[in-house]
Amino acid sequence: MLNYVSWISLFSLSAQLMLMADLPEKVSVDSSWKVTSEYGLSSPGQNKGLELTFYLKDSKITLVKYILIPWQDLVSSNMLGSPLIGVNPFAVIYKNYPAGVILNQQHQNLYERIDLCFNKLIGMDEAGQEATIEHRPSAFDGIRIVEMTQYAYWIDLQIAEPGSNRSVIGDIIELFPGKMVRISLIPDQGPAKTFWRRGAVAGNSCFSVLEGLFLDSTKARFSKLLQKPDLESVQGSFTKSLADLEQLTEAGNVDGDCRSTLKSWMRRFYYFPDLREWQDDRNIFPDYVPKQGPDTILDFEPGLRSSFAQIPHAEAASIQDLIKFYRRIKRRARRNPGKWEEGNIVLGASPKEYHPSHEEFLLMEVGSRIIWLFEHSNSGELAKYLNKLFLKPRVIQYREFSVTHVDVMGSGRFFYVSEINEIKHKIK
16 A cells, blocks of 8 residues: 555645746745644544644744645545545645635735645646536436546545445445545435445556655655755756656556656645746757647548558448448447546546547548548449449448647657447438
C-alpha cells in the first residue's frame, strides 16, 4: 500500500514554494497534520489529515484552508460542512472557508490566485476533474444503482438501500479497484447515508514502484530549494529531479505510462509561477514538432496501410470485388468488435477510450469506398452488377471513427478515437 502521508507531505513543501515564489510579502501558509475523530479516519498509521491554511501576513486573516485526507475508509463525507474539491492519487481533498469573514476585493483576488495555483498543484485543475457521467437506474447482483459519476480517481455512487440487512459494501468496493468510492445509501424515506470506501487494491500502482527513492530524493531537494526559491534554483532542481527520475524508472524497469505519470506529478510538485514559460515545450523539448495536417485512422493504427492496399480500388470495374470484400469483412467485424478500455488520463485520454478492432477499420474503409463509388459513378451501370450480386437489402452499414491526438511532452504523441458515427447508406 502507498505511503499516502509521505506523498501528501510533498504538497506542503510545494505549497510553500508556490507562495514564496508568487506572493512572498502578502500571504503565508501553515501546515499541520491533525489527528482527530472529526474526519472519521480509519487507517492505522495514516489516521490524520494535512491542513494547509493560507492567511494574510499583516492581519493574520485566513483566506482559505485545504484539508488533504490520505486514501482510506471515511465514516463521514461532509468534513464538517467543508466542500469536496476532489480526489487525486493520494488524498481526498476538501476546502474550508473561514466563518464570518468578508474579504475585500484585494483579498478576494489573492484568494482566487491561491485557489487557481493550488488546484493545479494538487491535480484538481480542469483535466483532473473531467468526468464521465453515467445515469444507471439499473441493478446488478441485487444492488440498484440510482446514479453513478466516474472521475479519474474516484466514483460518486448513489444506490438504493437494500431492503434486507444484507451488506453490499464489500461487493461494491470490489467493482472499483484502485479508486476511492463515495457511497450514498438512499432509503425509501429519510436522509441518505453517505461515506467513503477505498476500492479494492489494484496491485502495485505506478507510485509504489519507486516510492522510497522518489520521495527521499525529492524531499531532500525541496528542503534545500526552500532556502533559495529563485527561478534559477528551481530550474536546476527541476532538471536534476527529472534526470534522476529517468534513471530510477529505467533501473526499475518501469513502463512508459508509469514514467509519464511520475513526470507529470514531478512537474506539479515543482509548480512555480515563472517556471511555466520555462517549462514550455519549445524550451524543455527543443525537438518537439507540432503535427501537420488532419488526424486520420492511419495515425491511430499505422499498420492499416498495408491492409488497405489489399482492398479493391473504388472504380466501377471493381464493384463486385468491393461488395464481396465488404460482405466478408462485415462478418469478421461482427465476430471481433472493438472494446472500451480504461483511458490513461495522464496521457491525455478520456476515462474510457474505445479501441476499434482491425476488422472494424477495414469495414469502415471498404464501406466508404463503395458509397463514394455510387455517388460518383453511373448508378445504372453499377445497379446491373448489384442485381447479379443479389445484395439485399441494398444497405452499406459500418461505424465511422474520427481520430484526434494529444502531445504529452516527454512521453510522445498519442492518438485517440474522438467520435463514433453509425453510417447506414441505402443504395438506390
